[in-house]
Amino acid sequence: MKPLNEITIAEARKLLDEGVATSKELTQACLTQIQSLDGALHAFLEVYADDALAAADQSDQRRTDGNVLSKLDGIPVAIKDNMLLQGKACTAGSKILQGHIAAYNSTAVRKLMEAGAVILGRTNMDEFAMGSSTEHSAYGPTKHPRDPERVPGGSSGGSAVAVAANMCLGALGSDTGGSIRQPASMCGIFGLKPTYGRVSRYGLMAMASSLDQIGPMTKCVEDAAIILDTIQGQDPSDQTTSDTEPFRISKLESRSSNDLKGLKIGLPKQAWQAGGIESRVLENTKAALAELEKAGAEMVEIDLPYADEALAVYYILMPCEVSANLARFDGMRYGLRKQGLPLFETYAQSRAEGFGDEVMRRILLGTFALSSGYIDAYYVCAKKVQALIRQAYERAFNEVDLIVTPTCPATAFRLGEKLNDPLAMYLEDVFTVSVNVAGVPAISMPCQEDGGMPVGLQLIGKWFDEATVLSAAKVLESELAKQ
Amino acid sequence: MKLSKEEIAHLAKLARLDLPEEKLEKITKDFGSILEYVGRIQKVDIQGIEPFTMPAKSEGWRPDEAFEVDEATRELILANFPERAGDLLAAPGVFETPKK
Known part of the structure; x- marks a missing residue:
């Protein structure tokens, strides 16, 4: 048997239900690894x-009493440092919030806890989620x-590292332009x-409110589905959450394990023929495409314009x-305040000292x-091109069920x-950002494991079609596992 | 599109960021390549296109009602104040220059 910190959520559930392992043993195994x-x-x-x-x-007591709350009951997970957990520090990786204690729970974390999940700790991140390397954390970088x-x-x-290094069974991340997938x-x-709109952003520290979304980071597809099932749903505290039919795990189980017949996959030529993709990435992702095709999926080249735009x-x-969003960090009600200065200087010096360079660059x-004078040429123009990008996705999804690209170049x-x-x-995000600009769901999944640096394949779906x-990811996962 | 260091300094003032000279210079340089890259959207034909707005999911406005929190939550909120005067938030005076 694998060590308890190395198993998936689905495997842990089975061991818990069979009485082979306890939540305390799972949790202790993760804490020891940490x-x-x-x-x-x-x-x-x-x-x-x-x-x-x-x-x-x-x-463990609930299980003994026969009151298991959900599939996540007793499962040790980690949360990103931009999601509020009442009574615990929450800093979004920033010095400006050093010592800040969350006064209330974010909806996603509250739902995890109500499902019985064990929260192990908060994970490192680029300051206010701005970055593609975790080097922009005010508390030092995370290593691969x-x-x-x-x-x-x-x-x-x-x-990502907490999951990959088996320090937890699953984790929450947040994704504004690729911050979960990359x-x-x-x-x-x-x-x-x-x-x-699938998952509530209430209690998630806002970076770009119209693009931010919380999601699962896991060791297998089924685990991602279990976490999504738990944290999803309309929330009166987030008016952008949708009343659309919730995602159901049963839909995932209804497709037979190795059959993708009837599934049409679009390969945007703007992504696959883009220059600058590392050869290792091209080889590994193309090998994964071949597996999808072997499983019965029909592959077609499609036109998905505005990739660079x-x-x-x-x-x-x-x-x-x-x-x-970051105008709220003004040194007045919470966060760092430089004392003994006139009002303007209090604002300007508190912010300049509390924020890192990347955050200030984006502000x-x-x-x-x-x-004034530039808003039409930049913001308004970008909102119009965003409309065109969404239309391009709509047109593509009239022809295909999924769109597949490498996750990163x-x-x-x-x-x-x-x-x-x-x-x-910024160019790191070239394949991931358009998904946020269009608002559609996407998963990054590992290609064939060969011991080298991992390569991810991105599967993009229609609005609210996480199922x-x-x-499809689950079928590919099981095909790749056979090799 | 290129911005001068003086224009960056003006933006920093608008954004309430007190930046030293060397940071202004670095940001001025970074802005050159970033603005050149993002400027490509101005070449897209957007004739007759409406800006995208998120379709409203909610039924209009909700009543503006205060909701009660328990004492522990209240204390957490107060404890995050950078400066307190009892249960009040202390802030710098708007019209005065404080004595150092």
Whole structure:
């Protein structure tokens, strides 16, 4: 039997139900792994060992009493440091919130706890989720579990490493332009960005409110489905959550294990023929495509225009929303305040000291793109191109059921490699951002495991059609496991 | 589109960021390549296209009602104040220059 921290949520559920393992043993196995590895990897900003063990005891008691709450009852998971958990520090990886204690629970974390999940701790991230490497955390970078000289991707790099290095059974990340999928790809795990409006953003520290979405980061497709099933749903505290039919795990189970007949997959030529894709990424993702085809899927080349423009649209809309959302950090009601200064200086010095350079760069970019004289050429123009990008997805999905691309153009890069070139860092997101701009769901899943740096394949679905995304991913997962 | 260091300094003032010279210079340089990249959207034909707006999911406005929180929650909110005067939030005066 595998060590308890290395198994999936689905496997752990089985062991718990059969009485072979307890939540306390699962939790202790994860805590031991954190203790031995996290000094080197720095995936966690804080570990709640005592609370986690107490929650595990309660879960074990419930199981003894025959009152298991859900599939997640007793499962140790990690959350990203931008999701509020009442009474615990929450900093979004920023110095401006050092010592800030969450006053209430985010909906997604509350739902995890109501399902009986054990929260192990909060994970490292790029400051306010701005970055693709977790190097922009004010608390130091997270390292790649296979090579500590490399980045794990970002911004949910801490959650990705916690899952990949078996320090938890699953984790939550947040994705504004790829922040779940890109680190999942680089660390060789599964990361799902749900449809915008599927999961409540209440209690998630806002980066770009019209693009942010919380989602699962896991070791297998089924685990992602279990977590999505738990955290999804309309929320009166987030008016952008949708009343659409919820995702049901039963839909995932209804497709037979190796059959993709009748599924039409679109391969956008703008992605597959784009220059600059690393050869290792091309080889591994194309091998995965061949497996999808063998399983019966029909592959067609499609035209998905505005691929480059989507990144430009994103790097206008996102900073605009950032500049508005981060205006709340003014040193008045919470966060860092420089004392003994006149009002203007209190604002300006508190912010300049509390925010990192990347955050300030994006605030200024947004301030520019929204300023009088430029707003039409930048913000309004970007909102119009966004409409065209959504139309392009609508047209594509009239022809196909899924769209598939590599998740990232390259594998994990070296620490510091892109730190002084913000545009190079932004180009990391070239395949992931258009999904957020359109609001559709997408998963990144690992291609064939060969011991090298992991490569991710991205499966993009129609609005609110996580079921097709996850069921195709599940078939591919089992085909790849056979090799 | 290129911005001068003076224009960046003006944006920093609008955004309430007190930045030293060297950071202004670095950001001015970064802005050059970023604005050149994002400027490509201005070449897209957007004649007759309406800006995208998120379809409203909710039924209009909800009543503006205060809701009660328990004492522990209230204390957490108060404890996050950078400066307190009893249960009140202390803030710098708007019209005065404080004594150092």
